[in-house]
Amino acid sequence: MAIAFESRVRRRRAIAIVALCFSVLAFALTTVGFFGAPAEAQNVRPPANAVENGIATEGGGVVGREVPNEELTDGAVPGGSRGINSDADLWRYVRGVEVPDFDATVSIPNEQAAILVQSQGDEWRSIRNGALSTYGLYGLAGMLGALVVFFVLRGRIKVDHGMSGQTIERFNGLERFGHWLLAVSFIILALSGLNILYGRYFLPDLIGAEAFASLSQAGKWAHNNVAWAFMLGLVMVFFMWVLHNIPSKIDLQWIAKGGGLFSKNVHPDSRKFNAGQKLIFWSTILLGASLSLSGIALLFPFETAMMGKTFGVLNVFGFGLQTNLTPLQEMQYQTIWHGIVGLAMITVIIAHIYIGSLGMEGAFDAMGSGQVDLNWAKEHHNLWVDEVQAAEKSSAKPSGSGAAATPAE
Numbered sequence: 001m002a003i004a005f006e007s008r009v010r011r012r013r014a015i016a017i018v019a020l021c022f023s024v025l026a027f028a029l030t031t032v033g034f035f036g037a038p039a040e041a042q043n044v045r046p047p048a049n050a051v052e053n054g055i056a057t058e059g060g061g062v063v064g065r066e067v068p069n070e071e072l073t074d075g076a077v078p079g080g081s082r083g084i085n086s087d088a089d090l091w092r093y094v095r096g097v098e099v100p101d102f103d104a105t106v107s108i109p110n111e112q113a114a115i116l117v118q119s120q121g122d123e124w125r126s127i128r129n130g131a132l133s134t135y136g137l138y139g140l141a142g143m144l145g146a147l148v149v150f151f152v153l154r155g156r157i158k159v160d161h162g163m164s165g166q167t168i169e170r171f172n173g174l175e176r177f178g179h180w181l182l183a184v185s186f187i188i189l190a191l192s193g194l195n196i197l198y199g200r201y202f203l204p205d206l207i208g209a210e211a212f213a214s215l216s217q218a219g220k221w222a223h224n225n226v227a228w229a230f231m232l233g234l235v236m237v238f239f240m241w242v243l244h245n246i247p248s249k250i251d252l253q254w255i256a257k258g259g260g261l262f263s264k265n266v267h268p269d270s271r272k273f274n275a276g277q278k279l280i281f282w283s284t285i286l287l288g289a290s291l292s293l294s295g296i297a298l299l300f301p302f303e304t305a306m307m308g309k310t311f312g313v314l315n316v317f318g319f320g321l322q323t324n325l326t327p328l329q330e331m332q333y334q335t336i337w338h339g340i341v342g343l344a345m346i347t348v349i350i351a352h353i354y355i356g357s358l359g360m361e362g363a364f365d366a367m368g369s370g371q372v373d374l375n376w377a378k379e380h381h382n383l384w385v386d387e388v389q390a391a392e393k394s395s396a397k398p399s400g401s402g403a404a405a406t407p408a409e
């Protein structure tokens with residue numbers, strides 16, 4: 001009776017957690033979707049008094065150096081240049097290069113439009129479609145390949161002593177909620193992000209151009225809005241688990257024994273999180289925070305100057321990077337950085353998903369029901385089990401009230 005009641009309560013709690021997860025996700029989507037309504041298109045039309053096909057305007061703004069009206073001919077190009085006599089300073093200016101003693105104003109509201117030719121744009125495109133995409137793919141393929149090899153050689157890591165039939169609470173409802181909020185939002189962000197980088201190379205052929213366009217549009221919307229749920233999950237996970245992830249001496253022993261991952265019956269000591277998990281935790285937090293910051297810079301274009309400032313800090317260590325970036329360069333560096341960090345994080349998380357599901361018997365339960373088998377816990381987190389049981393004893397709580405071992409259903 002008591003077991004049936006407990007199982008009912010657990011099932012209801014699980015349903016409530018899932019419902020809460022979806023509500024927060026839905027809330028994040030709708031609120032941000034509301035606030036993130038597309039801004040009114042910027043008016044970039046020239047004023048009525050602007051002269052077309054030339055640069056001098058009567059009383060209005062001037063792009064470039066003013067040229068005497070009598071010298072302007074029909075079809076004159078900016079700067080009034082003809083033939084090979086082009087106005088080099090003007091062309092430097094429209095390329096966004098600062099030219100001493102060259103002053104010009106832009107007569108349209110969008111000042112960015114003064115940069116008509118941006119040479120760094122070519123570099124940006126060749127990095128994004130070249131090195132970034134290529135090495136990113138190598139990283140992902142390398143990790144998938146390594147996991148396949150690991151699975152073939154080692155198989156699924158089993159509980160060496162077999163399942164005990166007793167369980168111990170590993171993560172409570174709030175911890176699982178934070179984890180799944182982070183995980184589900186990350187998977188949506190990862191898939192929609194990979195589509196932005198790689199989709200166009202194969203998806204139009206696979207599903208048709210129209211379907212690819214709709215998918216990409218939906219993906220972009222999801223990418224922009226789900227990001228907030230990811231950030232919330234990241235903050236929750238950080239505060240809930242940071243104290244358990246401070247590196248300690250036993251991590252070195254765990255690493256020296258390869259975590260016991262490569263051989264049977266080897267179980268190095270571990271508290272709540274072992275060294276491998278601490279690596280996953282800190283990768284998630286640091287890469288996730290950097291991904292969030294660069295993501296915010298991309299969500300609010302031309303509002304931040306984080307890259308120039310970061311380069312300034314790096315220059316203290318002798319990097320010699322350019323710090324006076326134009327707003328457009330800021331955005332370009334942000335997209336490249338966002339891509340590098342995103343790909344690195346996806347690569348790391350693929351390994352985590354493998355070990356948390358297919359790769360290790362009994363691991364998924366920790367995040368599924370929150371209850372793990374006692375033998376699993378003793379093999380992988382022996383010191384943590386000792387701590388939990390000692391705390392249970394000292395608070396003299398009856399078993400079955402949370403962290404104590406209880407018979408499995």
Ligand code: HEM
Pocket residue numbers: 170179182183184186187237272273276277278280281284349352353356357363364365366367
């Ligand atoms: C389907 C996908 C996923 C599965 C099956 C999964 C599974 C798990 C499991 C079973 C644990 C607990 C391990 C234990 O008991 O010690 C865990 C912990 C954790 N998960 Fe996930 N997870 C997934 C996705 C993610 C994603 C996408 C992230 C981050 C973006 C993430 C971040 C973490 C972190 C930081 C921990 C604590 C450290 C660790 O155990 O490695 N998880 N996950």
